[in-house]
Amino acid sequence: MGYDYALVYVPAQQHDSSDAPADHNPHSHLTYTLPPACLLTLLYAPLCTKLDLYRIAFLTTIAVAATVPWDSYLIRTHIWTYPPAVILGPTLLAIPLEEVFFFVIQTYTTTLLYLLLAKPLLHGIYLVREPRGTREGKKWQYLKLGGQLAVALAIKQAITFVRAAGTRTYLGLILVWAAPFLWLLWSLAYQFLLRLPLTSTFLPVALPTLYLWVVDTVALKRGTWVISPATKTGIVLWEGLEIEEALFFLLTNCLIVFGLVAFDNAIAVLHTLPSHYPSVPALPSPLLLVKALLLPASTYDDDRILALAQSVARLKSKSRSFYLASATFQGRLRIDLIILYSFCRVADDLIDHSADPAEARAWLQKLKLFLDLSYGGDEVKPNGSVVKATDRNQGQATLFAVRAFPDDIMLTLLMLPTPILDKEPLYELLKGFEMDLLFTPSNPSGPIKSEADLDLYGSRVAGTVAMLCIQLVMHHYPGTSAADAQRLMQAGSEMGIALQYTNIARDLGVDARESGRCYVPSSWLKREKLTPESFIHGFTARARGDDGVFRKKLAAVRSRLLDRAFERYERNREAIEALPVEARAPMRVAVESYMQIARELRRGGGAAGRGRATVPGWRRAWVGWRALVGPVRS
Template sequence: MGYDYALVHLTYTIPPAALLSIVYAPLCTKLDLYRILFLITIAVLSTIPWDSYLIRTGIWSYPSNVIVGPTLFDIPLEEVFFFVIQTFNTTLLYLILNKPILHPIYLVKEKKGDKWLYVKLIGQVVGALLLKQAVTFVRNGGERTYLGLILAWALPFLLLLWSLAYQLLVQLPATSTVLPIAVPTLYLWVVDTLALKRGTWVIETGTKTGWTLWPGLEIEEAIFFLLTNCLIVFGLVAFDNAIAVLHAFPAHFRRVSDLPSPMLLIQALLLPSKAYDDDRILGIQQSVDRLKKKSRSFYLASSTFSGRLRIDLIILYSFCRVADDLIDNADSTADAQKGVQKLKTYLDHCYGADVQDEKGNVITSKDANRGSATLYAVQNFPDDAQLTLLLLPTQRLAKEPLYELLEGFKMDLTFTAQTPCGPIKTDSDLNLYGARVAGTVALLCIQLVLHYHPGASEINAKHLMSAGHDMGIALQYTNIARDLTVDASNGRCYVPPPWLKKEKLTPDSFISGLKALQQEDFFTKKVSTIRARLLDRAFSFYNSSIDAVEELPGPARAPMRVAVESYMQIARELQKPGFKVKAGRATVPGWKRIWVAWRSLWGRRAKG
């Protein structure tokens, strides 16, 4: 009886497991726990017969003075625990690295003669040839027996997983697949080297090649740990491939539970790729790209949501950006106004309202449907905007906030050289603007949350809507405070004239000063005072509504907290002297965004 093998776990495998658990705990969902248990179960059940055979045939052994004693099918319990802890550690690292990834964007609808058929076939041929060689090694016996047994055990599983999930295995970023294989493998190579030198486990001579990767590490052991980590990651990718299919294609899978059954996962993996909706995949891809480019804060926050809710939120944000760009990038105010009208007409089609032509004549009655909306989008919007419009989940969204959003865009169009403050004359005007361009979006987000996580009473739902509306205004005040210089460069001033008058400024002098980037103390102080007042208003709305986040349905509570706190961190940065500016806007360093998100997931928030 001994404790050497147990000490290996206490020293080398359990500490990383504890660290990874602490890092990932606030991100962990029920689906993640299901995934972990699923993988561990398969790993243990598939490894026990093979490991037991190796021990019973004397290919490897464990001296009695290094193990506690109890065994399962001749396998020391410490070894069985190794199957569990290795799978657990590699899985957690994979989950951490894949959290920002929206896997459906890597699905591909295959067509006859395209490269994917060859990619799949090449992988299968290579795997089959290696498997054939492994069988030869085992049959011939001798010093390549152990190597052959490793390959003969691992390759059939890898071949199956490759055949089911080769698209994602090839397309996912290397940080999502290669890294969670390479890091645990290298670490376990070091651990194995130390264990072999200490005699914690022994590979018998005569069945091994004698080759080493480095002094003390048998080549068979190096290959074993590489292949086992490949098996774990391949299994995780196959699981995520199935989940991606389930979430991306509601036409094939109308309803999907939070914990889909193994049979449903298999059904999703076996769905022929030619049945994929390539327009939907492309539309989601375009939406994700917009999110990455236009809002790093919301992109980070979106990764904490999951399933179809995450997809719908990304598409909703993409719609807001498409609408915003159609107006901001228009050649003239008249063209921008036409853009707003087109968006309204599109929504009329979606919601079955009376649709009118430019002369006011009704051209479609209230029996309008998605078919007419599709035709209108294709005929009237740029190619890169069409799919976002078509994927907008109007059937899950009330129409009023969307129409109010368009009213907010109309307010933007009233800013001119002659009226640089546009419609913003008073505090109430600024509140109305914030409500229309941001409060509406917050309302729509809450609607999606309550759709996917129903159960709130009517009174509670109204309360959440009201709080979300106010939080949207808080975020808009933050946005205005951040973009004072950028807006000035566009000839716009969102600061109410009474605020400027108090600082002995006019809209024109305020804009011209910001354009010239004047650094005189008197002007800098005035701008700082105005910005501080905007931030005070932001935190006033924030403080009055933040507690409602804790009343949201459980699965959306922490993610919504991340979305809010990630953006409000911009406001906190603006309150600090010498805040960092990029492209005329205050910015939050990447490490701090991650830290704020992680703290928010634990239910903690900074003061402000």
């Protein structure tokens, strides 16, 4: 029933208020509901955004508004009552204050658990276009109608229970109240409810429900409240827990999670489909949320949804640290960052996975041509009219990408937000990949002969990516002056180089064994009495166990790489605090998640000597949480 654990609801004619345990009321919230709420608040506070606060307030308001009339009716009609000795006194429409607080605290706690579990998800990839008249479209419509019919039958049966006015009255009243809301939410968000991972739908329902079942069992056994035998079935889920009580907590948590899923479905439509919603306010109005939910799924941009799904799968597989860090960014900025980073992975893989240098160079030329078509200049017609490059070249770039690249790569290229990115960093990125082609079996050090060469390489393959990320941040959160923007771009480039030094330090063995490459400057190798060839050979010798002397030399080389990484990191990390406030904490997470690899290498952790160094999951989570709280001090 819709009550606080502290209330003693019993039919007035069956129980005298003097028999109730008066000490149970105010202490039940302190004992049972507030501790999990406080714990979840502590865990989620660094992740909380203005949109999350809006979501919590929105859902809580609806939950209270929907529950109060129903609860008030049950109390006023004596479906249950409560002894005055066990409540504080104030009421709302005959509902004790403690009862109203329970509506709030249950919604708040379940919402926080849902938000915590759903944070890593990019909700846009769970949208599904439903082409009219197709088998796929019909399938989704059948699923929608099937759910609607099932809930409608439950409502019909509930009405029968209520009309019978017998032992199934309370069960019927619960279903009559909850089922219509479930029908509406299913109708609006059935796609998400079926497609989201169970960790973000089943768990946020199951865990709070099980907890409340246990607490309710304890309370009922103590006699904290009693359900009238005249209105209950007498069926128990287990000893001490009436089936009506179990159903109530299950349905209320379902309502909360279904409501959250519908909210996120609407936000996903707004953020993922700019063709329908060119601009979206930070806090969309309830009317806009409803409009987004009512947008026909047959009009969704299937290519954009698929491109996002491919990008997410790519980053989960090959750039886990960045993907997890991206979860702390919001809205369209996160989407653009994922597409950008996916483009970088695609370009890198095309070069690295080519069968031979000729094929790699061919891919480079195709990538350059794609950028040429995307960034070509405006065209002036003979009559003086101007055709903007972004309009004319988009079609040319699209046609070329469709013809020249595989499907899973083509969509990523087409979704690259070139209109809001400067072209120079992208061309410089391709020059960095060109440097990789200079590594050959006869020249294992490639172009890396000095520290300056290594800095140039790091600037091209990583500093450019950092600059592009900052450009996206400043586009989505404008207001930074030109001078400050320039300083941020320079600091970003330097930080990118620091991260690339970390990357090289981590992958020394992998690069040597799998690619035959040595990214260590020749001058550093000479200090250790090594050559690029002997350096690479040292890793094959280690496979035979002959690694004593070489391990010391490897440690010295790796230490120098890490020193230069931390030098640039320390010099430029304060620039993060000059970013727009919405991006500061997420950018700290992105940087610190990667620099933690460097810290693991310094401590000799992970698999530094055998392969790629790894950061344990619990430590990665701790580093991210700490970075969200505030600037990290080494």
